[in-house]
Amino acid sequence: MKTAEVDLESIEKMVRAFYATLIKDDLVGPFFIKALGDDLDSGKWREHYGTLDRFWLLMMTGEEGYRGDPYMVHAFMGTLTVEIFDRWLEIFYNQVHTQFTPKIADKFYTKGQTIARRFMQGLEIGEFASDEDDEY
Template structure:
């Protein structure tokens, strides 16, 4: 199966909107997003383009997420773990299982990368810690 056949743009949109609905309601990470996302419609459209590029290879996303994330104050591993847990809750509801599994794998890779980048920007002399032990 090609990347384009993995899922539709509509499935990406459903994933993004359902996931961020969970994020916005979450007591731990919801306030972080609400403090930094000033236009949710624009953010959701950007995230649809991002996930379409990651999962379908659409190339519709043009951006650099790392600088935006490392600029955020006070992030910690619990927040990244919560983001992943909410993402997993969302993918569990998706009927297209190959899409759900690919999205899950990508989310884990992205969360780890952002957490490493975040730590390295704050303390470049220290080895970054893992999100999960073991």
């Protein structure tokens, strides 16, 4: 049964299911394992879930709670590529569309896509790549 409810309970469910899939992915998983380990019940992972619960609650409802700078976290994480972002987005799309009604799922996905593009722009990858380096 798909839900149209966007509240802490449905977001908690989404976040946990999303990362359970993400960690198994050959492209995206290793970044999480490196940062947080592979035990999804560990304190580090529980802290990450809590952060992401607050993040998505803010994104989707405007409810305050998340304070952070997600871009900075991703800027120093190793080499992120368009393929890695595309895979993240694909898994996110599947998760939100499995769980939420289409309109709500699209709202989640559009937010994710916009932020992913902003990260790529900041990191100068894909269509945002700077070709200055080629001149030297």
